[in-house]
Amino acid sequence: MHLYMSDHTAAALAHPNIAFIKYWGNRDHQLRLPSNGSISMNLAGLETRTTVTFRPSLSADRLVVNGKEQTGRALERVASFLGLVRGLSDVKDHAEVVSENNFPTGAGIASSASAFAALAVAAAKAAQLPIDAEHVTSQLSRLARRGSGSACRSVPGGFVEWKMGSEDKESYAVSIAAADYWDLVDCIAIVSTAHKAIGSTEGHYSAASSPLNWARIADSPGRLDRCRAAILSRYFEPLAEVVEQDSNLMHAVMMTSSPPLFYWSSGTLEIMQAVREWRLGGLAAAYTVDAGPNVHVITPSESASEVERRLRALPSVTDVLVAKAGGPARLVETHAGVKGKAGPG
Ligand code: PMV
Numbered sequence: 001m002h003l004y005m006s007d008h009t010a011a012a013l014a015h016p017n018i019a020f021i022k023y024w025g026n027r028d029h030q031l032r033l034p035s036n037g038s039i040s041m042n043l044a045g046l047e048t049r050t051t052v053t054f055r056p057s058l059s060a061d062r063l064v065v066n067g068k069e070q071t072g073r074a075l076e077r078v079a080s081f082l083g084l085v086r087g088l089s090d091v092k093d094h095a096e097v098v099s100e101n102n103f104p105t106g107a108g109i110a111s112s113a114s115a116f117a118a119l120a121v122a123a124a125k126a127a128q129l130p131i132d133a134e135h136v137t138s139q140l141s142r143l144a145r146r147g148s149g150s151a152c153r154s155v156p157g158g159f160v161e162w163k164m165g166s167e168d169k170e171s172y173a174v175s176i177a178a179a180d181y182w183d184l185v186d187c188i189a190i191v192s193t194a195h196k197a198i199g200s201t202e203g204h205y206s207a208a209s210s211p212l213n214w215a216r217i218a219d220s221p222g223r224l225d226r227c228r229a230a231i232l233s234r235y236f237e238p239l240a241e242v243v244e245q246d247s248n249l250m251h252a253v254m255m256t257s258s259p260p261l262f263y264w265s266s267g268t269l270e271i272m273q274a275v276r277e278w279r280l281g282g283l284a285a286a287y288t289v290d291a292g293p294n295v296h297v298i299t300p301s302e303s304a305s306e307v308e309r310r311l312r313a314l315p316s317v318t319d320v321l322v323a324k325a326g327g328p329a330r331l332v333e334t335h336a337g338v339k340g341k342a343g344p345g
Helices: 072-087 111-126 133-147 149-154 200-209 213-218 220-233 236-255 266-280 301-312 337-341
Strands: 008-014 017-021 026-028 038-042 048-055 062-065 094-101 159-163 172-177 184-190 286-288 295-300 319-324 330-332
Touching (some): 008 111, 017 149, 017 286, 017 295, 048 111, 062 072, 072 111, 072 133, 111 149, 111 330, 133 149, 133 172, 149 159, 149 172, 159 220, 184 301, 200 213, 213 220, 213 236, 236 286, 236 295, 266 286, 266 295, 266 301, 301 319
Parallel strands (some): 062 094
Antiparallel strands (some): 008 048, 008 330, 048 094, 159 172, 286 295
């Protein structure tokens, strides 16, 4: 019997996150079980808000991002995630997903992380998934992981570690320190807002083709320990060293994969070199780069305005976004305007 004859709707908000220790490559691509654990900081102020409505009247899933109806790969990825949710729920209807980002998508600011974290939280609520109250965060983190690996880290708040685990049930993220534990700031130097050519999903497949991949993975437990200890002791210098080394290691794997992936532009390298010089000159700042040309410069809040000023003075920097550590993904009120923005249908 069809139990639900009416619309089921819920909305959620999630922040993107910046990885201090990166996720690159899977042991199991289908389940998105990573080759190594990772550590990140959620980014306050940058947000994805997503409303999910399961509707008996829909004949297919729909996705609207920033007011634009999506087709192709973006829609397929969301539809496949919704299929997973339907499989776990009594709600079998298709859904309309309406999502808004307040930051540029597809440029190495991990929009897939906040997108799938918000989608997981909203869809789980809208589909009334049976989630055990004691393990809400870990279960939603596991679910978000299936949409995009890094999304599992946007579910808990603050500074977060994704424990790789040895199977689906063990692979989720936990908060290692709350957002207000350490006043770190991410100054994101924008070099380009263009959509990246090769997405991270393809990149996770090609990682294993690099002869450097095994070394990066083998050394990851030590980097995770150093990064976690630096966060817990709020000691910037060792954090800076391990964050930059980890970013360089991931890009070394990317550049030596088949086909090789080069996400840096000349501006990216200019910023990385400037940040190292600034640090040698006594300014606490560390760079890290995801799968795009923009550079995330991590700095304690007291140095943030100086870092931002110096970044803006570099010729390749077109803008700087500034984000403190952010909280967890959470349910928000569904608002009347959302349905209207979804367009006809
Ligand atoms: O979650 P994905 O598949 O978008 O992969 C994220 C990969 C990086 O952003 C490059 C690194 C990371 O850990 O966030």
